[in-house]
Structures are given as C-alpha cells and as structure tokens.
Amino acid sequence: MDFQKKMKDAVNWFDRLSLQQKLIALYVIIIIIPISIFISIYSSNVYDRAITEISIKSENALEIEKIHIKNNIESMRRTAQMVVSDMEFIDFVKSRSEANVDQLIDFRMNELSNVTRLQANNPAIENIRLYTTNPYVTEMWPILFKEERIMEKPWREEVINRNGMEVWWFDQQTEDVLERLPSQNTAKISLLRELDYPKDEHLGIIEINMFLKNFFPKMFGTVQDPDSVYVVIDKDNNMIRNFQHTFFEDEGIDTKDLQRQFNKSKPEETGSFQYDNNETPYLVISAYIDDLDAYLLNVISLEGLYAETAKTRNVIFSGIIFLVIILSFVTYVLILLLLKKMYKLKDSMERVGHGDFSVDVEVDGQDEISELAFHFKSLLGKMNGLIAEAVNKQAAAKETELKALKTQIDSHFLYNTLENIKMMAEIEGEYAISDAVTSLGEMMRYNLKWKNDFVILEEELNYIKNYVDIMNLRLDGQLTLTIDVPNELRDQEVLKMSLQPIIENAIKHGIIPNHQEDRGILQVSARYSDDYVTIDIQDNGVGMTPEQCEALNKSLQTGVEHQNQGSKGGNGIGIQNVNERIQLYYGTEYGVYVTSVEGEFTMVTLKMPCKIMKGGSQSV
Template sequence: MKAVSIKIRKIYRNASISQKLFLAFSVMIAIPAIVVSFLFIRVQESQLYKEAMSAGNGHVSRMSEQLRSRMGILENASSTALTQKSFIDFIHSNMLGDGLRLVKFRQNQFEQMHNIIQSNEMISELSFYVDNPNVHEIWPEIYHYDKFWPQQYWTRLRDEGGSSYQLFAFKDGEHTLSYYRLVRLQGQGGKRPTIMEIRSEHRVFFGGMLEETGGDFFSVVMDGRDPGRFVYNPQHKFSLQAGDEMGDILGGIHRQLDVLQGQEPIKVYVGDHAYYALYRYIAPLNAFVVDIASHQDLMKGPRNWYYLVVAVTLLVLLLMLLLVSHTTRRIFRRMDRVLISMRKVRRGQLDAKIDLGLAAGDTGDEIDEMAISYNNMLDEIKQLMTQVVDKQLIAKNAQLHSLHSQINSHFLYNALESIRMLAEVRREPAIADALVSLGSLMRYSMMWRNDTVALSEELANIQSYVGFINFMEGGSIALLSDIPNELTRYAIPKMCMQPIVENAVHHGAPRGGSVTIEISARVENDSMLVIRIRDDGNGVDPDILAGLQAVLEGESDTPIVASKNGLGLENVHKRLQLHYGRGSGLRIDSEQGAYTCVTISMPWANANLGGW
C-alpha cells in the first residue's frame, strides 16, 4: 500500500502543469459541479412542488370564494322573490275563480316576478310548487306540489333551516344546479309547505371558473354524496390526456376527501402516474372544489435538467483537456509581468504600470482586464491622493474663514439692531427693513453651525440679499421661485446658490434697469437634484461664455481660482465636484441680450452629501 502511494505521488509530481490543472478541475470543479447540480435540481423540484401547491391552494380558495359569492346571488334573488307578497298570496288563493283577476295578476305581480328572473343572468328558471288544488299551471313559474319530486323533500328543507342546494337538480339535473327554499305561510293547516326552486345551468353558474384549457391544475367540482358525479371542463388538456383513466383518478381522489380537512394535498396513484389534489369543502352545496395536477407534468422541466447536466459536464471536461495545456503557459508568462509591477509599487513606485501591448480598441482577455484595472487603480490612487490634499486645504481655509467671520460678530449684530431700532423710532421703515435683511445676510454668512442647510434656508438668504440690494441700489430686481414643498427640506451645501444670484444681480441687470431671477428645482431620474437659476438680463458675451464653459468642463482636481467674493462660479463648481464626483457641478447657458441660466446638479440622496 505504501509503495502504491509513493508511486502515485511520483506520477503526480512528474506530470505537467496542464495535466495537474485538468485533474484538479475534474476533481474540484467538474465532479462537485455534477453533485451540486443534481442537489440543486432536487431542491428546485422541492421548491417547484411547494410553489405549485401554494398556487393551487390560492386558486382553489379563490374558486371557493367565487362559488360562495354566486350562491349568495341565488339566495339574494330568492329573498327578493319572497318579498313579492301579493304574488305569494295569489298563488295560494283560488286562481280559477276570477278570469279578470288572473289577467291583472299576469299584468302586475307575475310581470314583476318575471322581471326578477330576467334581471339575473345566472337564473335559468324560478318555480313555485304550491299545495293548492286551485292553482293555475299556465306558466312555467307556477306548479302544483304534485309535480315536485321527491314529495317529502320539504321535511329535509325544514331540518336544514329552510333552504338547501343540489349540485345536480332533482329534475333534469345532469347539467343544472338547483336552490330549494321553503315558503312558510300562516294558516296552511295540513297542507305541505310551498317550495321555491331556482335553477341555474352549470355552464352559467360555473362560467369562467372551469373554462381554462391549459395550466398545471385541472379544476373539478365533486358532489359530496355521489362519488360518480362531477362538473369539469372536458376540453381541458388534463382531461384529454387522462382519457379512460379520468374516472379512476376522480374516484381515487373522492375517496380521500374529508370535510374537516382541506389544507394538505391528496396524492393518488393511477397506473404508473401520481396525481396531487387540493380541495375545499363547500358546506351549503355539499360539494368539493378540487384542483388536480399530474406529478409528471409538474416535474417535467427538472427531469430534463438531469440529462442536460450530464451532457454539459462531459463537454466541459473535453474542452478543459484541450485548452488547459495551451492556456497555462500563456497565463504564467503574463502573470510574471503583473508580479514584477506589484513589487515595484510596494517599494513606492506608483508609476510602475504594466505594459499591455494591446492595440487601440482591443480589450484583451481576463488577464489583460486585470492589468488594465491595475493600471487604472494606480491612476485613481494618485488622483485620490491629490483630492485628499485639496480637501484638507479647503477644510482648513473654511475653518479659518469661519473663525475670522465670528470675530466681533455679536458686536456687529448689536450695532445693527441699535441702528434698526433708531430707524423705527424715526419712522424710516425702509431703512429698518434693509438693516433686517443685512443682519440676516451677515448672520447666515458668519454662522457656520453645519456644512449643509435646507434648501429653504438658502432661498431665504437669497431673498434677504435681493431685498438689501434693491434698497441699496434702488433697483427693481424680482425674485421668483418654483420649488415643490418636498424639496424645500432637502439638505444642500451652504452658499452654493447665493454666489450665482449675486453674479446675476451684478452682471445680468442693465444699469438702472430691472431683472427677473427665476429659481426652480426638480428631481431627475430619481437620482439627481437639479436647481436652475435663470435671469432675463444682459446675457453673457459668447467669448466669455465659451471660456466659462471650458473651465466648468475641466477636471475637478485642477487648481481653484477664487473669484472676487471668494465663492464664485468656478469655486462652487470645483467644490461640488470634489465632494460629489464628476457627475455634479455647474452648467451655464446664455444668449446675449436674452437670458442666462446656471444649472446646479448634485446627488439626490442626503446620506451621500457632505458639506464644504
């Protein structure tokens, strides 16, 4: 035994790498894949069975509810018919005595009863069987009780609460369902109670429930008393395939039906086929609603998968035998270049990229893709290092700006408040309002409690700014906003809109003239918040516009050149791109002498928003 083990290890050691890989793939991939595939197919069979039973349970429950609903329609129709008291009284009276009275009955009470029947498409006939020797049988709705069979059925109706259903009517009931109800009248003496019968054809009563000709389940309504009486669609695929075995299938299922159970499926065997049945008992009808499915049909798909798995596995083994030997040599030769580059990067040489040797437009195989991703990763590392440095500089500048702004801030606020009160005392409301706007602007600019603010706060600051500018320069600047209420609470970076409005005020409005600034906000594609600030001012010179657009389309890691107020268009654009990526930032469109529109785009997800 030890000699055999040594010989096997020696053969394995002397085998080529391609042979070892083929053996490893066969043992570790192909064979387990077959086992896992077969286990997976078994799991799928189990899951398919559970899903089929769940679907069948749902379908049979819906059929049960539909049957009960349709039975309720018949019961309501019978109750409506019994409300015609004059009709009931007349058929219990002497109908042969007065011809004029009979004519009036035909024109009034009988017509009303006939309308009740005609108004319900489910009712094919409605008849009264009256124990009255003077009844006039000139209409199919009124008969003497002697025409009813079985004669003593009224006692069973009495014992069952006054009404009962028959899946197959007593008279001509092969394709008809009947609902029987006692008509109880006072003072009948020894006469038998009147019975009302409502007949409904099976094709109408079960219409839409048993008409499907395909599907996995075959629906049947079985009589609870007689195992040989069923209602089903003979054109269904299941019925056509069962052929002469249909009676054996239905009989075997009927023997296992239980009025107290109904949630668990029944399984019966007929010949070499197995069948599942799900059912519900309909007590008033004394019938079972049954859905039947063939086990072979349910599992037909998974059974075919077994042959497919075997064929695919053999094909894969053959391909591995042919390709492993060829590919291993190329793989290891190209992997060496990757390892050499990794060692250089580990020593700090971030420019040690892998020479791919691919022509323009070529993508290569998985190793080439790995090398491309590796080169891209080196580029991203260098870019991220640059962005981290820029962000740290921005954070320091913002911190210094905030500290500088807070110096003597309380002194300035108190001074402004004192001047405002003096203006109020001297009855100068315009000056007082301007001071309120100025104080709001200073407070908003100096107090940086958080890096983001609600869109409504930014908009309020812009309104204060426009009001103050109108007072200072005597201009007529109109500010309009179209922002849905659900967006006003959305967090946006502070001071990302005010510099754009300031730019529109200083450069868009003609000297001594007016300008209208419109601010709107929308969510596009459920992913981007888009804010548009548009003015109808002078517009931008085409050359200047081209320069601005070129700057805004540059890389986000290019140096930030601050504008006069330190938060210009380019500054806002660069900050947005640094924090939210290349998809965010500003876009400017303008037509000289007509309009200027600046569009702000940022992610529509508060959780992903950072601040300045």
C-alpha cells in the first residue's frame, strides 16, 4: 500500500509540472538511465579485464618461482645423494671401532673436507649434517653430530618411518644444533633422509638445509610489492611466510581465514579465487609444488584496482552529469523559445475561458502551433455566430496512446557475455562447455548479422560445423561430420542457411532414430561440372523406401508439400523451402534432388550455378 501511495504521489507531482518541465525531466531521464547502465557495464568489463591480466601476470610469476624452487630442490637432492654415495665417508661413520688420532686427522682432511666442499660449491645450501647413532664416531663440526642432539625434533620419527624416502621440513625459526640461542632470520627448509647401512639397520639421519630466503626468492626478495605477498601452505596446512613483509598486518588479514578460504577451493595444480576481508577484495593465485606437497600462493590486494575503477567510473559519471546539466539548461532555453507561441495561445484560451470571446489570437507562422492558433481563431468566429443562434456545441479531444517500445538486446552484449562465460569455463577447466559456447556464439553471430542472402560456401560449412558440434553435446558425441570440398569451390556463392536445414533434417529424421545402433556419419562434398556446381549431403541413417524417395522428389518438382516426416527440418525451413529458394534465385533448372536406400543412406543433392565470389563475402 505504501508503494502504491508513493507511486500515486509521484504521478500527481509529474502531472502538476508544466509541459516545459516535463520535457526537461523526460530528457534527463532518457539520457541518465542508459548512460548509467552503460557506465556500470563498461566499468565491470574493465575491472574483469584487469583481473584477468593480473591473474595471467601472477601465474607467469608463479611459474618462474616454481622453476627457481625446483632448481633448489634438485640442488639439495643432488648434495644429499653425493654424501650418501661417498663410501669412504660412510665407511668411517659406520665403523664399529674407535678411531685413533691419525685416522681422525686423515678423515677430517679428506672425507670430511670433501663433504665440506660440497657445501662450498653450493653457496645457497646452509648446512650439510649427518646425525649418527654410532657411539664410536666423534663429532666433527659442522658436519658430523650425534643423533642424540635431535631426539626431540618433531621430524625425527617421521624420517625414520619413511625408510630412506626423503622428507621436506619447514622451520620458521630453528635452534642451533649446538643448542645455542636462536638467531634472527633462521627460517629454513630441510631435506631429511634416513641412512641405514647395512640395509634396514639405522645408522643415522642426513640433513641438507637452506635458508628460506634463498629457497623462495620471491617471498623473501629485497624489493617487496606492498599490494601483494607470497606465502606457502605446506602439507600440514601450516603457513610459511616472510614476517618482515607486513602485508597481512597492514591489510588486517586473518591468516587463518585465508587458509580456510584456500582449503574450500584448493586446486589440483594452478588455480585462483577471490574473497573479501574487511570489505576489501583480494585475489589469490596458487600453484602446486608436487615435490614438497605444498602450495605457493600469491595474495594480491584488489583495493587499489577497485578504487581506480570506481574513481574512473565516478569521473566519467560526474562529467556526464555536468554535461547533462549544461545540455538541460540549453534545452530549457530552446524549448522556451519553441513554446513561446504556445504560451501566447494558452493565454488567449484562458481569456476565452473567462468569457472574453473578443480575443484576437496573434500567432503568426506556418508550424503546428500557428496552425492550431488559426483553427482556434476560426473556432472563436463560429462560436460567436452560434451564440447568436443559442446553439452550444461541445468539442471532444482524444488522448494519444503511447506504444511500448520493443526491447532489443544488443547483439554485441550477447557476444561479450558468451565470451566471458567461455573464459570462466576455460579457467574452471570445463573445455567442453567452452567449445560449446564458442560454437553457439559463432552461430548467433552468423544468424543475427543477416545483411545479404548470399554467402560463400566456406561460411556455410563453418556454420554447419558449429551446429554439429552443439548437436554432439546432446547426442554424446555420436555425430561425425566429414567435408570434402575442393579449395577452388570454397568461394562458391550459396544461399545463406541452405545447408543447415538439410543437416538438421538428416540428424532428426535419419540418424537420431538409428543412433543407438551405428555412429551417425554426415558427409558433405562438392564438385564442379560444366557451368554448375553440385553439393552432396549424405547420412548413414534409416533411409527411405523407393516409393517414399520418389514421392519426395515429385513434391520438390511440383512444389506440393510432401507429407512424409522426412521432408521438413526441425526449424520449419525444410528441404522443400531450400528447393524453392534456389529456384527463386537461380531458376527452375536448379534445385534439390534426393536419393536414398532404406536402411543404408540418404543423399540430398543441391544444384546451383557456378558463381565464384572472389575474395569471399563478409556481408553476412
């Protein structure tokens, strides 16, 4: 009831406005509403394109980072393998007798030095350590240590249970193996392997570690983007990040909430998702690192992009509002000048309304208002004559009914919408949907842009390809389309939509009734003979009896509609109409002819004059 009352009040207010005010109001509304819609759609498209560009750029950066990470992984693996393969070093570690001073000096100068050189040759590697259970081995810093030093490490049991398989472990801040105080920036990643020698006899644990700032160069780089940050989610759902980068603190992001959002949409490989935190939009791009069983994430703040888009939208809208105000003022003045005669006529009518029938209507010109004034003046003369005769006449006026404008959907909007759906499907990996949307878009573009009745054969063939692709969605890919058309005939002039009705007819009435038994095959071929071209469309469907085929060809020759269900396509054009169109444009010596064998095939032959459209036709 409140809404109806408000609407009634608005209508009453509008009715009280003068004609000049109504025209200005309508002028403003007609301009503002479409422009507002356009600006909104345009801004949304610009924002979406910017998001797409950011996603592509971030994905490329993640791939480069993955290459650096894989190189570091291979470097650490190679170092661990070289330590394990150094049999003299291993023999010393597994020795069950206490070494004398000469043996210790020789080991330190040779085997231990070899391992130390491995670290020197790989400056990114921070430590190479072997923790041994052999009580006869003396600790030698910085390589050889007793395993009792790592008994409380959370990763020890997991490494032993993996039976020689590597374990990757992240430490955001680790204590020194010599139990000194923790140092700053000691975040490391460690490659851990059990050393068993002989087989199944635990000898110790090898640790190769590297600072995270060397392992993840993007995450710990010296130059940091204030609007984005790199983090890692490991296999235990722990977040590893650079705490010196204050992105999360500056943005007020709850890292636990980010992890929950990521777990909801966790991809198998590379993926992305958006979420809002404190009314600020964020884009998260993720890449899976299979060696670490972890995900590398790039969290990007879209606040700047959103603000820039909103600022651009507001500037454009403000400019348009200012322009509308100026134009409204100019329009107001112009309407005032145009309606000057009408106001003079209105004043004269008001005087007549008050009983002054001696009014002289002084309106000159030849426009509609002047004509109206002339007729009004004539009316006054007649009224004065009729007053003497005491005859009053009534005048009736009819209101012009406003016809509603038929809403039209802008074709470019449809194409852009289909393109967005296609992109979304590709991002989600739904390539069948993406291909179907592409085919549908090309069919719509072909149908809606009808500026010429003639197209080249190449364009008609592309159209039926798209049609068959879409039908294959419905028929689970049961259709196969083969095209055998020489290149010199692909520029042949054909009537637009002359092949599709026949293809549709073949699928609906020939192949679909039989598609459970055999795969549907459609063959399109063309050949040149003398001064005309024939196009054959053949299917392997149910076919027709000789009587049915003869009756169909007779109906094509006589123009009498054939009643057999095979004569009409699903869209109402049918073989009969295709034949009539060909004969209408080219003459009765051309047209359509059908041959068929029941249970084997049906072939429809189109005959038309040879007219090569040089360079093709773009007017479809």
